[in-house]
Amino acid sequence: MRGIVAYGAYLPYHRINRQEIGQALGQPGGKGTRAVASYDEDTTTMAVEAGRHALASAPGFKPEVLYFATAEPAYLDKTNATGIHAALALPEEVFAVDMIGAVRSGAGALRAGIDAGVPALVAMSDVRIGLPGSTDERDGGDGAAVFLCAESNEVIAELIGTASVSAEFLERWRVPGEPASKVWEERFGEYVYLPLAQKAFENGLNSANVTVEDIDHLVVAGLHGRAARGFIAASGVRKESVVDDGVIVVGNTGTAQAGMMLADVLDRAQPNQLITVVIIADGATVMHLRTTDAITRYKPAVTVAGQLKGGKEINYAAYLTWRNLLHREPPRRPDPDRPAAPPSYRNEVWKYGLEGSRCLSCGTRHLPPARVCVKCNAVDKMELERLADVPATIATFTIDRLAYSPSPPMVAAVLDFDGGGRFLSELTDVDPEKVAIGDRVEMSFRRLYTADGVHNYFWKARPMRRSN
Amino acid sequence: MASKGICDRVAIVGMGCTPFGEHWDKSVDDLLVDASQEALASAGMTIDQIDAFWLGTMGSGVSGLTLSRPLKIDYKPVSRNENMCATGSESFRNACYAIASGAYDIAMAIGVEKLKDSGFSGLVSAAPPSDGTAAAITAPASFSYLAPAYANKYGVEMPELKDTMTRIAWKNHKNGALNPRAQFKKEVSKETIANSPLIAGPLGIFDCSGVSDGSAAAIIVRAEDAYKYTDKPIFVKALSFVAGPSRGPLDPDYDYTTFDECVAVAKDAYQQCGITDPRAQLAMAEVHDCFTPTELVLMEDLGFSERGEGWKDVMAGKFDLDGELPVNPDGGLKSFGHPIGASGLRMLFECWLQLRGEAGKRQITNGKKLAMTHNLGGAPGNCVSFVSVVGSELDV
Numbered sequence: 001m002r003g004i005v006a007y008g009a010y011l012p013y014h015r016i017n018r019q020e021i022g023q024a025l026g027q028p029g030g031k032g033t034r035a036v037a038s039y040d041e042d043t044t045t046m047a048v049e050a051g052r053h054a055l056a057s058a059p060g061f062k063p064e065v066l067y068f069a070t071a072e073p074a075y076l077d078k079t080n081a082t083g084i085h086a087a088l089a090l091p092e093e094v095f096a097v098d099m100i101g102a103v104r105s106g107a108g109a110l111r112a113g114i115d116a117g118v119p120a121l122v123a124m125s126d127v128r129i130g131l132p133g134s135t136d137e138r139d140g141g142d143g144a145a146v147f148l149c150a151e152s153n154e155v156i157a158e159l160i161g162t163a164s165v166s167a168e169f170l171e172r173w174r175v176p177g178e179p180a181s182k183v184w185e186e187r188f189g190e191y192v193y194l195p196l197a198q199k200a201f202e203n204g205l206n207s208a209n210v211t212v213e214d215i216d217h218l219v220v221a222g223l224h225g226r227a228a229r230g231f232i233a234a235s236g237v238r239k240e241s242v243v244d245d246g247v248i249v250v251g252n253t254g255t256a257q258a259g260m261m262l263a264d265v266l267d268r269a270q271p272n273q274l275i276t277v278v279i280i281a282d283g284a285t286v287m288h289l290r291t292t293d294a295i296t297r298y299k300p301a302v303t304v305a306g307q308l309k310g311g312k313e314i315n316y317a318a319y320l321t322w323r324n325l326l327h328r329e330p331p332r333r334p335d336p337d338r339p340a341a342p343p344s345y346r347n348e349v350w351k352y353g354l355e356g357s358r359c360l361s362c363g364t365r366h367l368p369p370a371r372v373c374v375k376c377n378a379v380d381k382m383e384l385e386r387l388a389d390v391p392a393t394i395a396t397f398t399i400d401r402l403a404y405s406p407s408p409p410m411v412a413a414v415l416d417f418d419g420g421g422r423f424l425s426e427l428t429d430v431d432p433e434k435v436a437i438g439d440r441v442e443m444s445f446r447r448l449y450t451a452d453g454v455h456n457y458f459w460k461a462r463p464m465r466r467s468n
Numbered sequence: 469m470a471s472k473g474i475c476d477r478v479a480i481v482g483m484g485c486t487p488f489g490e491h492w493d494k495s496v497d498d499l500l501v502d503a504s505q506e507a508l509a510s511a512g513m514t515i516d517q518i519d520a521f522w523l524g525t526m527g528s529g530v531s532g533l534t535l536s537r538p539l540k541i542d543y544k545p546v547s548r549n550e551n552m553c554a555t556g557s558e559s560f561r562n563a564c565y566a567i568a569s570g571a572y573d574i575a576m577a578i579g580v581e582k583l584k585d586s587g588f589s590g591l592v593s594a595a596p597p598s599d600g601t602a603a604a605i606t607a608p609a610s611f612s613y614l615a616p617a618y619a620n621k622y623g624v625e626m627p628e629l630k631d632t633m634t635r636i637a638w639k640n641h642k643n644g645a646l647n648p649r650a651q652f653k654k655e656v657s658k659e660t661i662a663n664s665p666l667i668a669g670p671l672g673i674f675d676c677s678g679v680s681d682g683s684a685a686a687i688i689v690r691a692e693d694a695y696k697y698t699d700k701p702i703f704v705k706a707l708s709f710v711a712g713p714s715r716g717p718l719d720p721d722y723d724y725t726t727f728d729e730c731v732a733v734a735k736d737a738y739q740q741c742g743i744t745d746p747r748a749q750l751a752m753a754e755v756h757d758c759f760t761p762t763e764l765v766l767m768e769d770l771g772f773s774e775r776g777e778g779w780k781d782v783m784a785g786k787f788d789l790d791g792e793l794p795v796n797p798d799g800g801l802k803s804f805g806h807p808i809g810a811s812g813l814r815m816l817f818e819c820w821l822q823l824r825g826e827a828g829k830r831q832i833t834n835g836k837k838l839a840m841t842h843n844l845g846g847a848p849g850n851c852v853s854f855v856s857v858v859g860s861e862l863d864v
Contacts (some may be wrong), residue, residue: 331589332587332588332589333588333589333590333592333606334588334592336600336604337595337597337598337600338600339598339599339600340597340598340599340600342597343597343598343599344599344600346599347599347601350599350601351599351600351601364719366718367718368601370718374713374714374715374718374719375719395617395720395723395724396613396614396616396617396620396724397613397616397669398605398609398610398612398613398668398669399609399666399668399669400605400606400608400609400612400668400669401666401667401668402589402590402606402608402609402667402668403604403605403606403609404604410604410605410609412603412605412609414613414717414724416720420720421718421720422717422718422719422720422722423717424602424603424605424717425603426603437616437617437620448600448604456600458600458601
């Protein structure tokens, strides 16, 4: 059977309270919070984190294709999926491609992944930006989901039917380079979307040979909230089967929304349940998935609910600064240099894969990889070793208030990895006042800064968050 | 370490040192002319008597032309040295070896740095193109790693350690207040130091050395020629320099409470000139107080204090101007700022004044005949280090 064999969702650590936005702008704020990608995160880094969660639950999985969907790509012209591929330390033979620009690309990547005919890694990731005071700012959210799809006996959710309708109309659009979407009058979108969603839904039921009553979990995703709610009301699906859209706490994560909702359902689904995913974007896409017995054996590395519990609220000024909507006085320090292409290329396994080297003579680990051992001076007797998933302990630390950082102060620490090896690392998702010697940390793939249009991707450490 | 040293084979017969500070009105060329002219005058020489030159600068110029052009040196060897914060001392060390070898009769070591023209806070240095993965923390941050590590290892409470750091800054400013060439020529209260805005970790702005412009120079001859030029030469007893393997960032056994490189140079230098108890034998020491925790750790690394006891000795005033071993009697980097290429020679200039009895209000009167200078450049666990020992008499 073909379908999903593993999945992982990633919810960034930071939130902004909608009341905080309202107070700052002197307008009603609304209820709840939205998830906020940190200043050092983007759609690529969040896809990496979600991918690590998924691969941790399926250690033997060897994807042959990697599809990356986002409406907010870090680069144009240059593929972003290759960065994810490198950070996940996947083999060169993997075909890594982007499906970028439109929110609907998420639906495309998931269907293409399941239909790929070879093991596929599907990443759906988004950072939703609205202009200050907009509905998109308030109700948007940031996050990522990854699905590992294959034809396999280990499938936990089998695809049993699909349907899609496509339509050309102007409801939401954005010219490249603009920070935020424009939308047409809300009622127009509702008018166009409702029959499209209904048609795809009916075709999907026929394709899977199921009825509305069979649906155990209904996932409806789409940036047009009114259309989504209208469709649900008209669908006839049992109220208790409708999956929470996450908007109150997370916000609508656009390209990733269906994926994050589906991950949340899979976290708690029982065998032989019918999950119906409806994605309303430039038409509508429906996927019917039936859970299998394998799901009882499946252990998610981190659950969506688990990530919802953590999180730290930030103030609105920090949020605007992180999204480049507020330009603040930089420290009186030179801007960082852009990373140079040739050394980044030579050191790819280090910069993206976080691979150090282990001395074959005495076992000492070196980060970054070295040719001469610092302990026994053996030359060129090293093997590479990935440390991305190895926890570490803080040996000493500092809060650097002078260094250039997109969000000062920079917090840095000397890390000692379990099993040996030391590295001087930046910390992230951390309260500077609470860092202490002996704290446990784990590595996270981040965008350190952008200089001259070059994103400096590398790893930082954050306080231990993952459940394992 | 197998360095044989050149104890008592060369001598300093003239020195110069510009005031250190914000020299908005002086160029690198001006500073080099000022320091070299003062050195020549103090040795009663003219520039044509100098056979070879060693110029130390980290970023204020490249090649010997940086010196030969402003001084109009006529077709003589000028080497340009760079070794991070030991740059000035490196020009001195190499000049000494050239004289000891017999290749030249008279050499000048001169260091210069003009930092204030950059317009940035702290040090700015151009790095080669990189993959962007090295943590881009500033110098105060990398040295601030010492503070929690030291406190943790020796069970010192952070407020106590902060008091120790404050006292080091207070002591150096107190000394600097007596020095007309210092960048900051006044005492600073402990309250002001302790409450200064935080820069990195527990380091406030007063825990950091300043940023300044300056130049200093020395004229070196063979020991047997020294009295031709001055009645009070200073003899070079020991010179030691090492570059470390950068163990700190790699090896979990390194605990950020010591500088292995400084331990190595101190041991080597003491062995070259027969020092067995530096705290008792030295008249004074100029050490690299780039940040206050650095000076604390150095008291232990250089053998002035037992391990874990340095903070107590600092608090007891052992290293005050009137203490058992005055440390940084001229005010240190704290009062002078740190124009990289000049600092090592500025330290040597204080030894020159003190051992000749010309230090004015700062004059140390403990009757001892040896003084030392020390630099380190880089970061804890990843640095170069230098020590010199000089003395006012041969065979002591």
